[in-house]
Amino acid sequence: MKVLAVGIVCVFFCAISFAAESDTTPPEVSSISIIPTTVDLSSGAKDVLITVVANDDISGITSKVLRLRSPTNAPLSYFLSDNQDGTYSTTVTLTEFSSSGIWQIDLVRINDSAGNQADLTDSDLVAKGLQNSFVVVNPNSDTTPPEVSSINITPSTVDLSSGPKDV
Numbered sequence: 001m002k003v004l005a006v007g008i009v010c011v012f013f014c015a016i017s018f019a020a021e022s023d024t025t026p027p028e029v030s031s032i033s034i035i036p037t038t039v040d041l042s043s044g045a046k047d048v049l050i051t052v053v054a055n056d057d058i059s060g061i062t063s064k065v066l067r068l069r070s071p072t073n074a075p076l077s078y079f080l081s082d083n084q085d086g087t088y089s090t091t092v093t094l095t096e097f098s099s100s101g102i103w104q105i106d107l108v109r110i111n112d113s114a115g116n117q118a119d120l121t122d123s124d125l126v127a128k129g130l131q132n133s134f135v136v137v138n139p140n141s142d143t144t145p146p147e148v149s150s151i152n153i154t155p156s157t158v159d160l161s162s163g164p165k166d167v
Helices: 002-018 122-127
Strands: 028-035 038-040 046-055 061-069 075-079 087-094 101-112 117-121 133-137
Touching (some): 028 101, 028 117, 038 046, 046 061, 061 087
Parallel strands (some): 038 133
Antiparallel strands (some): 028 046, 046 087, 061 101, 101 117
16 A cells, blocks of 8 residues: 555656746846946046846846946956845956946846846846946046057968978
8 A cells, every 4th residue: 555655646746846837938137236336547446346136937047147338339248146145246347547438238148047048238228227337437548449550471472382381
């Protein structure tokens, strides 16, 4: 009798575990905070802390990436660390040469264990009322891109008639 009862219980619980709900919903971002919102670099480098609060309904969050755009339109990507309570953060270090102006979060990408992905662009963040920018004040900002003044290739000609050559 004991063997039969164990078998019935196992069949019952196994059926329940196979009937579990599948995860088809991407993670949801509920808030973003940026501290400080104005950064004065006149006395040197400073850090900006960006925190994202997100959750997933079933399988759990696996990867979190945030992309910033500087005022010169340079993209900068950061992985968000897991604070173990549904908050994910990164520290952005701005140097004494960082560009003055508005720095904008233009993408938040959160993935869950089931392969669902939430991509929030800057317009999505604005539509959801989420904080997505901070201001940098820097009298020493370097906004001039490097300029190529010349390119030299030596040797200028290579004779390959006798086989390959290293250049």
